[in-house]
Amino acid sequence: MGFTVATWNINSVRLRLPLVASLLEAYQPDVLCLQETKCPNGSFPESDLKKLGYKHIAFHGQKGYHGVAIISRVPLRDVERRDFCNMGDTRHISAIAQAGDRSIRIHNFYVPAGGDEPDREVNRKFAHKLDFLEEMKDLHAEAESDDGVSSILVGDLNIAPLETDVWSHKKLLKVVSHTPIETDGLNEVQAKGGWVDLMRQHIPPEEKIFTWWSYRAREWDTADKGRRLDHIWSSADLSPSLDDITVLREARGWERPSDHVPVFARFAF
């Protein structure tokens, strides 16, 4: 059977609900994980999405900022919402998705952006980002393998770890999202947790991949000053079944776009 999971930082799910709906209709992922929904729980557009066949929805939102959601056409169970750094931010949600006879826990993250100054002593937001990464190191891909549950981790991790994950490695070495302390930290989260970077398993590290282009930069397409901030990881048992990765670059050119584009991982079990 096939199974497709997608991740997208939507930057307001209510403003861009028509884009979410057309994405679901056109690409039919089994599970779509959203970040930056910017939507309190009472206002989440649940019924609109259910009408499209996505009857299993879990969300974790707050007014104005952050917010994550899992939208699924396969059953979800054991939903968890973790408060990383104990700040009350809605930056994580996870649930076990039933993909045929497989159970897969899907973690959906919105990692703090970290502000402008890459120095934890003078910038509290950067300190928060590093502390958040530290806490993520305790998250193990095999945590529920004894119960027959595999793992997928997706989201806007706000870090571009490889040189080819940014438009200019040299120019961005001191720019938050690509500093060594962040990229080392993310690599450690990956290694300690036993996670496989599925995007880089499928697309060789020599090849540039971007999933985000700033609203502030003009001519996003031709200038192409992007970064790979969005990621799809899995436990080692799933990686041999990865069939395809799609970065939907064209979505950045849609009317009133998010600054991030959707990324899909397709499995063939």
Next chain:
DNA sequence: ATGGTGGTCCTACCA
């Protein structure tokens, strides 16, 4: 070197 754009919600704050 600076400021550029966009979202929330109404005054700054965040990305």
